[in-house]
Amino acid sequence: MTDATDVLVIGSGFSGICMGIKLKQSGRDDFVILEKGADLGGTWRDNTYPGCACDVPSHLYSFSFEQNPRWSRTFSPQREIWDYLRHCADAYGLTRHLRFGAEVTAARFDEAERRWQVEVNGSDLIDSRVVVAGIGALHHPNVPGLPGLATFGGTTFHSAQWRHDHCLDGRRVAVIGTGASATQFVPKIASRVAHLDLYQRTAAWVTPKPDPRIDSDRQRLYAARPAVQHSIRDVIFWALEARGAGFTVTPRAMAMLEKQARAHLARQIDDPDLRARLTPDYQIGCKRILLSDDFYPALTRDNVDLVT
Known part of the structure; x- marks a missing residue:
C-alpha cells in the first residue's frame, strides 16, 4: 500500500x-x-x-x-x-x-x-x-554488553524500560550508573530493598533541587494572567543561558556553582571517605549537572553501598 x-x-x-x-x-x-x-x-x-x-x-x-x-x-x-x-x-x-x-x-x-x-x-x-x-535520542536504551549479563540468573532491566511487574521489596538490587535517572529512582527504592549496591564509574556534580509545590492560588493567577507565568519563564531561560557564558566569558560564575555543589555534598554526606568518592575530578558543567535533595541521603543508608 x-x-x-x-x-x-x-x-x-x-x-x-x-x-x-x-x-x-x-x-x-x-x-x-x-x-x-x-x-x-x-x-x-x-x-x-x-x-x-x-x-x-x-x-x-x-x-x-x-x-x-x-x-x-x-x-x-x-x-x-x-x-x-x-x-x-x-x-x-x-x-x-x-x-x-x-x-x-x-x-x-x-x-x-x-x-x-x-x-x-x-x-x-x-x-x-x-x-x-523528530526521533529523539532516548528511545533505544543503551544496555552495555557486560560480561555475564546474558547468563545472569536474576531479573535485569533498563531504567527506561522499568519492570513494574517485578517487585523490588526485600530484594538485593544492583544499580549500574549514577546519572540523572539513578539520582531520581535510587532514593525511591532504597527504603524498600533489602540491600542496594550502586556502581559508579564517574561521580557527578549534584546541586540542590528547589521543587516547591505550586498551590491552587498560584495556578489560578497563572490562568488569569498568563503574562506572569511568561515572565517567570523568561527569568528561568536567561538564568540557564547565563551558564553558557560561564565557560567563555565569566568562569567565576561556574566556580560559584561548583562551590554550591561542594557545599551541598558536605551538608548531606558526613563520612569523609564517601564524600571523597562522590566528588567529581572535573570542572562542573563538563558533564550534565544533576539536581537532587534526596540522592545523597539515600547513599548514607545502612543498606546502600556505593561501589567505585
Missing part, C-alpha cells in the same frame, strides 16, 4: 508535536505524524521509573505558545508532562494526523521526482515531499 502526503513527521515527542502544531498554524493540513509506539509522548511515555520527573523547571520545559498554568510542582513529574503533550495534541487538532504503531524502517529520496519514499513497518510506503525527523 502506498499513501501520499506533503509533510511526514517521524516521532510524536516534543519535537514531533511542535512540528505538527506549527504546520497547523501555518495553514498546512496535509501532513502525517508517524509514531512507532501505541501513544504519543516519546520519552515521557516510555520512562515510568519511580521518581521520574523533569530536571528543567516546567515553566520552561513546555511550549512558549502553550503555557500550562496547572503544573503541580516547579519540576513536574513524568505523568504531568505526558498529559501536557496529549493536551497539546488535542488542543491543536493533531489527533487525526497521528498514526500509532507505525515504525519507519527505511527512507529513500527519489532525485528524479524530488520526493521521499518512506517505508513503514517494513512494507507500507508513504510518498512525501518533506520528511521531518
Whole structure:
C-alpha cells in the first residue's frame, strides 16, 4: 500500500508535536505524524521509573505558545508532562494526523521526482515531499554488553524500560550508573530493598533541587494572567543561558556553582571517605549537572553501598 502526503513527521515527542502544531498554524493540513509506539509522548511515555520527573523547571520545559498554568510542582513529574503533550495534541487538532504503531524502517529520496519514499513497518510506503525527523535520542536504551549479563540468573532491566511487574521489596538490587535517572529512582527504592549496591564509574556534580509545590492560588493567577507565568519563564531561560557564558566569558560564575555543589555534598554526606568518592575530578558543567535533595541521603543508608 502506498499513501501520499506533503509533510511526514517521524516521532510524536516534543519535537514531533511542535512540528505538527506549527504546520497547523501555518495553514498546512496535509501532513502525517508517524509514531512507532501505541501513544504519543516519546520519552515521557516510555520512562515510568519511580521518581521520574523533569530536571528543567516546567515553566520552561513546555511550549512558549502553550503555557500550562496547572503544573503541580516547579519540576513536574513524568505523568504531568505526558498529559501536557496529549493536551497539546488535542488542543491543536493533531489527533487525526497521528498514526500509532507505525515504525519507519527505511527512507529513500527519489532525485528524479524530488520526493521521499518512506517505508513503514517494513512494507507500507508513504510518498512525501518533506520528511521531518523528530526521533529523539532516548528511545533505544543503551544496555552495555557486560560480561555475564546474558547468563545472569536474576531479573535485569533498563531504567527506561522499568519492570513494574517485578517487585523490588526485600530484594538485593544492583544499580549500574549514577546519572540523572539513578539520582531520581535510587532514593525511591532504597527504603524498600533489602540491600542496594550502586556502581559508579564517574561521580557527578549534584546541586540542590528547589521543587516547591505550586498551590491552587498560584495556578489560578497563572490562568488569569498568563503574562506572569511568561515572565517567570523568561527569568528561568536567561538564568540557564547565563551558564553558557560561564565557560567563555565569566568562569567565576561556574566556580560559584561548583562551590554550591561542594557545599551541598558536605551538608548531606558526613563520612569523609564517601564524600571523597562522590566528588567529581572535573570542572562542573563538563558533564550534565544533576539536581537532587534526596540522592545523597539515600547513599548514607545502612543498606546502600556505593561501589567505585
